[in-house]
Amino acid sequence: MxxxxxxxxxxxxxxxxxxxxxxxxxxxxxxxxxxxxxxxxxxFLGEDLxxxxxxxxxxxxxxxxxxxxxxxxxxxxxxxxxxxxxxxxxxxxxxxxxxxxxxxxxxxxxNNALDKGFNQTLNNYQANQKEWDLVQTELKCCGVNSPDDFTPKVLNGSAFPRSCCLTLKIDEPCTKKDATQKGCKTSLLNYLSSQSTIxxxxxxxxxxxxxxxxxxxxxxxxxxxxxxxxx
Known part of the structure; x- marks a missing residue:
């Protein structure tokens, strides 16, 4: 027993x-x-991450x-x-x-993986515009490190991303001056770091x-x- x-x-x-x-x-x-x-x-994250x-x-x-x-x-x-x-x-x-x-x-x-992912998609921005609009809208950011990343070469004749200027009215054009100055890489990195701590x-x-x-x-x-x- x-x-x-x-x-x-x-x-x-x-x-x-x-x-x-x-x-x-x-x-x-x-x-x-x-x-x-x-x-x-x-x-943006890459397969490893x-x-x-x-x-x-x-x-x-x-x-x-x-x-x-x-x-x-x-x-x-x-x-x-x-x-x-x-x-x-x-x-x-x-x-x-x-x-x-x-x-x-x-x-x-x-940090290196995010650098690689963001820069690769930015260099082929036209094919990844939907993904960029999504990340910039959700994280309230613009460009890899700042709006300066959207050079005329990157935009290739396209207008400045509307997702960078969420505070403007729909009928107002989005310019680099009006865009959110915070870069998306830092925003995503901070979020991932906070989740890693949890x-x-x-x-x-x-x-x-x-x-x-x-x-x-x-x-x-x-x-x-x-x-x-x-x-």
């Missing part, structure tokens, strides 16, 4: 893994929201599955399932540490939950094995 200590550990693991499963859903949701809300910025929300969704799904396995193992008092859960949790923790380290090391590449906080919280859950799972595994051997 399972003693009180095993019972407490069992339900503690279950509760921690239930919370862990919810964090997995939260991570998946965050990735999905970022993907759906900013998929029109793909041309745009893979981030996809990775978040994959990690969220994996976390949920692992947490579900841990809950089942605790309730069914299966030492095999608890051990499998513990090993998978160690792998996911190491993977998250690796992803976090990689992201920290390459954070300076974000994600880092979420990652730390999830990591602490994972470590505590792993400790409980190891204790539960030993308790299950002792009770199994005592039978």
């Amino acid at each position: 399972v003693d009180c200590g095993v019972t407490c550990a069992k339900y503690s693991v279950f509760l921690f893994n239930l919370l862990f499963a919810l964090t997995g859903i939260a991570i998946l949701t965050v990735g999905a929201v970022i993907f759906s809300a900013f998929n029109h910025y793909e041309n 745009w893979s981030a929300p996809v990775i978040l969704m994959i990690i969220g799904g994996i976390v949920f599955i692992i947490a579900f396995l841990g809950c089942c193992g605790a309730i069914k008092e299966s030492s095999c399932m608890v051990l499998t859960f513990s090993l998978l949790l160690i792998v996911i923790i190491l993977f998250e540490i690796g992803i976090g380290t990689f992201g920290y090391v390459r954070q300076d590449d974000l 994600l880092a906080g979420v990652a730390v919280a999830v990591g602490l939950i994972q470590i505590v859950g792993l400790g409980y799972a190891c204790c539960l595994y030993r308790a299950f094995r002792k009770n199994y051997e005592a039978v």
